[in-house]
Amino acid sequence: MKIGIVSYGAYIPRYRIKVEEIAKVWNGDPSALKGGLKVFEKSVPALDEDVVTIAVEASRNAIERGNLDAKRIGAIYTGSESHPYAVKPTSTIVAEAVGATSDMTAADFEFACKAGTAAVQVCMGLVGSKMIDLGLAIGADVSQGAPNDALEYTAAAGGAAMIIGRNEDEIIAEIECTSSYTTDTPDFWRREGQPYPRHGGRFTGDPGYFKHVTNGANSLLKKLGKTAKDYDYAVFHQPNGKFPERVAKSLGFTQEQIEPGLAVTNLGNTYSGASLIGLSATLDIAEPGDRIFVTSYGSGSGSDAFSIKVTENIKKCAKDVPTVEKLLSNPIYLDYGKYAHHKGKIKF
């Protein structure tokens, strides 16, 4: 039995702030920051947007792209580290808003930046065991960076939804295999009740991101007996533009392979949405037969790696659903004052 993505959809708020604008407030050096991060601007939610609205828009795009009946969805899992409620599921609101039936299961996931891919894996299990027909896995975030923290330059807003199924006539991208790598590595966290996350600075690099992405990716490649050369595209979690480039290179992937899925430069880090938005951007341009390698990373820490093969069915996708490129176009730029208002940094 094959399991795979039967449709996908992304959503990115229209608002952006440029790195220069943030740097201006904190006397940062914009060219050094841009060079160091390889991020030029980041998305910011509208005043009335949050993880729920982003998850709903992404899910509606996925349902529309696949021309699917929402009543077939048997499970909805929304991965995020910025759910609007501490207690009260995002996923039930998504279910109601996409017109799903009540005869399904739902829950919210949190695993820093990889909660979205964790949701994909759980849906694969439920679909593969025939407990459900279709599963809706969402990664979405409106992440917070404390004022003048390095994260403030990248913490962005956006999300993507993957609908997982097993009907060969519907699968647009078969998930050939997935594997994960998980350890207890506290490189980034946010305590209950705290508005901003804390992180281990440079500790987030080698012991965190690089170790987990590399081990997760290698374990999957080994399992499948494949190398980087067997793939047309690769997507890695993108907290900034530098990390995915470095890890890709070390794993033997080329810049060309990761370029289509590298949305971070003009988007920032959408946390739980990041790998799935990268995958969406890649699916937007992929052709039948293309192989896509995806590895997410979530602090705390873990990585989920996927080997995906695009099928002929991708040609059947609805064409008028916005691509990631389209979602990134036509931004509305904010100054820092308005950005602070949008992010709730100004208290009423």
Next chain:
Amino acid sequence: MRDVAIIGAYTTVFGELWEKSLRDTAVEAGVGAIEDANVAGEEIDAMYVGNMSGGKFVGQEHIGALVADYAAGLAREFHIPSTRVEAACASGGLALRQAIMAVSSGFHDVVIAAGAEKMTDIDGTGVTDALAAAADREWEGIMGATFPGLYAMIARYHMHKYGTTSEQLASVAVKNHDNGVHNPIAQFRNKITIDQVLRSSKVADPLRLLDCSPVTDGAAAVVVVPADIAKKYTDTPIYVKASSQASDTISLDDRRDIATLDASVFAGKWAFEMAKLTPKDIDFVEVHDCFTIAEICAIEDLGFFKKGDGGRASYDGDTRIGGKIAVNPSGGLKACGHPVGATGIKQACEAVYQLRGEAGKRQVPNAKYAMTHNVGGSGATCAVHIFSNER
């Protein structure tokens, strides 16, 4: 049905009455009207009190009983029936209509119609919220519809459809301030210019602060009796020639035409039919100018000007005292202020003062027929009355 007359009228000063409570102003108006009518407390049969939102403005409901209690012992000594009437900003007009119907039907002989609102005990955003409750709370209010916002959407549509301009809107406020200068109860007794209106802060584009009636405390009352016994109390009874009321959809979005208040159209039409009069017979009209666009719509919808011509007419001075028809000689809601539940009664008071020839420098010369027009919400309720000093 019996003919009905007003034999007494009283309006408190309108404004920010920091030292006066809701009951203080209501009692002042009630007692003032009784004294003006020269009736004794024992003679009063019933009372109707227009009040929009005692609950939200001062945390008080049961306004009918409250006012009867504090007004000359009407509750404790005489136990008269006292009824609160609520229809948003048309509460006063409807209270008057209830009083007229009670007398006309023969149920009661001497009835007080009062209106009172105390709006300054809560802050501006609270007032905005209370007033927004007159719209459809579930489907307009939840989307952030404010009252200025709803009228601004009427204004935008009127401008789009008829070419009405911001200057024309502003001319309504300028004229009403000019009239208000001569009204001792008016909240604003200063002249303003079109330029000042156009430079005032934006409230709900295209409406600016000086396009809007203010937040006001105040009360008014009249005494209504059968016309046949009116001369027993006064030499100058003012006769009720018509009392009408019409409804429309609660939501602005559901209307036949966004720029037309059908409730005004029908209440106006029915009032003219009842009085056997036409717009040409009316010497002056007190219309519900909660916003400048509201006056423009009113003078069109009541038939004084062709639909779409209200802006031009206002700008050209046709609505000034001495113009084609004097509109809001009192200064209207704009200059007098708009204590929502009191406004409908205050309009009737102005009709009484004018038709008695007591309006001083704002007197409409030789006025014989007066119309009052009181709107609730964005036009879901409208009460229209026609009065005359001749039976």
Next chain:
Amino acid sequence: MPVPRFWREQKGRYNLIGTYCKKCGKHFYPARSICPFCRRSGEIEDFQFKGKGEIVTYSVIHASSEDFDHLTPYILAIVKLDEGPCITTQIVDEPTDIKIGDRVKAVFRRLGSDGKAGIIYYGTKFVIDN
């Protein structure tokens, strides 16, 4: 707003579900249980609107109640849905040259919340449909 008052209208607010009268073919949003045209002889059924329409009129709100203060200035509008009914809504994402007649489409947004600790209200607003 008390929780049940919002909750009972959720379906209509999230997915533009109103009603239509099978007898006269007129659509209603918000839902009406009695057709105002056919009255008791009407036949009312649920109807999901497609979420496309055009701007009939609008205002930019600068002074609001406390619940909407953080959004000012925001655009309040009446939108005529393609199926017929007009609805009051907000036009979001700051269109620069909005005008009457502009085409719009539905989006899912926060409508408000019951203070900082209370429930969050979600529903439908509109953006310019380019």
